């Protein structure tokens with residue numbers, strides 16, 4: 300058996316005709332930067348999320364950096380987020396000169412615990428970045444209530460939650476803005492780097508549109524210190540094709556998760572939330588289990604069988620060398636630290652068959668016996 304964590308090849312092959320045509324059209328137009336297909340993708344994405352504005356940028360990381368910059372967040376402001384996420388979430392905060400402040404997560408969702416976040420608010424706190432990790436929505440009622448009570452901006456990190464919903468409403472549409480990543484391994488991935496910010500705030504959209512293009516709204520006139528951070532027209536054309544299939548793919552991810560949960564439910568491991576509950580729809584960018592003690596052994600056994608896995612993430616951000624200066628000690632966020640030792644993500648992509656999932660689960664069962 301040979302199973303990757305995510306299979307980009309199968310997906311490309313399944314829509315090769317549509318993709319190749321879209322690419323050829325951009326090549327023929329030579330409309331490479333801020334082209335027509337980008338504008339159309341921004342309209343498509345805004346419609347998909349039912350928001351007023353979508354601004355394409357060069358990556359999910361840049362979507363975070365530009366959002367923070369557009370909100371005027373800088374030194375000595377503080378921004379609260381989870382330590383159990385990809386580095387980009389905190390890196391963006393540091394990049395604009397502000398200070399990342401971490402708070403522990405909840406074990407049932409792997410997401411920022413709103414109560415813990417509340418304890419970290421100071422007079423310097425300006426924003427909170429909930430990350431819908433693995434595709435599981437955060438408790439947005441509690442996060443929005445906290446933000447409202449303390450007048451904080453909310454930037455939702457939806458890099459892993461494209462298409463996920465909380466109480467029937469898509470993640471990314473609750474806060475001041477939501478950020479998307481189109482990195483190839485994400486739920487809606489392009490063929491390189493790409494990202495987007497979605498928002499209902501006209502002022503913010505206008506600022507983001509200027510910031511991504513050197514701070515300019517009128518060519519060669521500059522009102523802001525900007526960035527060169529545009530989503531390529533070619534990537535936009537590819538994403539427009541893929542967006543047409545996204546809901547079907549997300550549904551299949553959910554079905555794969557249901558099969559995994561069914562096959563693994565009698566084992567002594569932590570399973571992710573069901574694919575949809577009363578309050579949420581999980582988008583399953585990753586299917587992640589928790590295994591006490593035997594995690595590394597299980598990963599080794601799966602590898603021997605040709606099954607790829609990943610650890611998202613092996614070291615929480617508050618313990619990373621780059622954040623030594625923030626002064627966090629081991630033990631401050633026990634749940635994030637527990638997860639870093641226990642999590643293991645298994646193969647997850649829409650085309651994964653029931654038989655393949657059962658084969659993965661059989662190896663898991665054997666290894667843990």
Ligand SMILES: *Cc1c(COP(=O)(O)O)cnc(C)c1O
Nearest residue numbers: 358359360385387458480481482
């Ligand atoms: C992937 C990711 C990002 C960054 O996205 P890029 O497009 O790779 O820059 C940010 N936050 C989270 C949680 C991610 O998983």
